[in-house]
Amino acid sequence: MGLGEYDESREQDIKARISRIRDELSNIEKTEQQRRETRRESGFDLVALAGYTNAGKSTLLRRLAADVAVDENDDRHPDLDTTAESQDDLFTTLGTTTRRMELARRDVLLTDTVGFISDLPHWLVESFKSTLESVYQADLVLLVVDASEPLADIQEKLATSHDTLYERNEAPIVTVFNKTDRVEDAALAEKMEALAALAPAPVAVSARDASNLEELRERIDAALPARERERLVLPMTEDTMSVVSWVHDHAHVRTVDYGDQEVVIDFEARPTIVERSHAKASDLVAEA
Template sequence: MNPYQELVTDSSRNVILVMRTDPDSDSEDNRRKLQEFCELTKALNDRVVDVITQERYPDRKYNVGSGKAKEIAIAARDKRANRIIFYDPLSTSQIYNISKLCNEAGASCRVMDRFQLILDIFAQRATTHRSKLQVELARLRYELPNARMLVSLSKKEERAGWGGLGDYEDSYEQDIKKRIARITAELKKADLEEEARRVYRHKNGFFIVSLAGYTNAGKSTLFNALVDEQTESKDMFFTTLIPKTRALVINKRKILLTDTVGFIEDLPHFLVDAFRSTLEGIYFSDMILLVVDFSEPVEHIRKKLMISHETLWEKSTSNIITVLNKSETMKPDERKKKLRELSHLIYNPIFISAKTGMGIANLIDEINQNLPALMTRTISLPNDERGASAMSWFYDNGVVEEILYGKYMTFEFSAAEDVMSKADDIVSKAQ
């Protein structure tokens, strides 16, 4: 029996997964990648009916060897597969060659690679206009390098002579480039609007905290626990594609908490580029909560932490708290042993269980201690209507301590530096 078949149920599509590994690659790492590959199909509710592997260097025509390619085609026919998905990126000609073998064997299925699978997942999860544009941009950038080959192969039977489709190929390629330019311009405008919102939030006293980490680490469950809200938190990759932001207050500090898209190994560059504005929401946070599934084997955690840090260190200068989720699944001694082995990759560790609530109070304390320091100064406002109106601004944008009433209302006001810079204007208008 296929050990991965039980991963998904009630499926509408039968899928065969193909993974070729280099002879000198690490076998344990390959097993981890294969398990993750199978989990990706769960995000589309597909049913894995077979997993075919081969250890060899890539073949130019099929990626796998010719004998293995024929075996795949026969398996697709016998198991009525709707899709054959390769872990490795496939060229347009490789997809054509494998599809031709399948047709000759009597199988009718789509041949694709892991990158196309991820694109399909993102396309299914995109619900806003902006996210749909980002997915389309990623798909177009994926197709562009092979646009000419795609037309040549799809129209092969219609070719009148050598080079007969040249004009059509050029037109198709130019259409893709024009569409990419239009989407890029539209997304750039949306990015400027998002940046303006971030600046506005900071100026109005909000601290920005982002949840980040490898996909399926439990970010959405932690988000629910912190803001007391229910968002989708299935045991599935990429449940959060569109960032969700909610407000909460910690020790009188106003915080905007954002749940973001998860990281994944070997994420195609065209997809990263399309969603760069989403990642920049993490980069410009005051703090990042790096969520880790601490119940996994040490080597899996190490690899995922390295991928997460590579993504975060590209631009981020934010404080990082490493949230070691699902820690309730192991004994304290086991947690400490894992932490020692991974100490070089873990900063400000907090053991929690987003599911049971264990350690959430400690995490909230850690967030409060690691947020940027507040500036504090004494404010005096006239004890009249104008002063009372100005007082509401101070309550809305910082922390107001006990007020002493007399001719003036005097109090200690604490806020971030960019908010404090506006305090003098508010006081002068109230005089």
């Protein structure tokens, strides 16, 4: 700033770097949005883990997830490790880690996101905007809290988390009291009662001991958007089996009955998948 050609050149370099970083963040956000849309088109329900750092989100993801990471085109997302790390540090999870979750009747992707931090600077929040979009665009949010912390701390973190989540999030929120192995049952019950206004009907689990995870899976299944049940009657053509295979890949198939002239498939799926199945069935009828 008027101190000479060298310093002015340095300033321009810094401005150029800031501009490049902003462009990179924008591209990341667009890429993640495209991935979410592709996953939904493939019939997946999207569940996001949210909460403060060290609440045990990464450990909970590893307990709930299947063994293999999921990507649209490969076994693993190009920007993800094979598993989320579990460490007692800030910023251990800087990116998003997405894994297939084990539910009997649904195809679910579970995403671990960066942890909330008190008084996070605005410029740093912007860096995590693309990560937080995974929370805002999810079908369900699991708000994970450390049940072993003092009541006042949990209350403050829940209030702040709600302010962040309800700002742009429209999905239902299920509060998960984690680390129950570190707190006595009586103390846990007292905390849950005192926080009932902020966390109605929470689920208490221990990701470390894998306790009560089945109840959490049931709550997730119940809280996700309702699926439609459909019964398609498909004429037997050269492309019929490819449609049946597509339904198997995108929906929960209850039964398939094969006849000489037609195939009847009974399934449950997201409304968008049901609509697309109708279009595919119409194409088969046109061919027959």
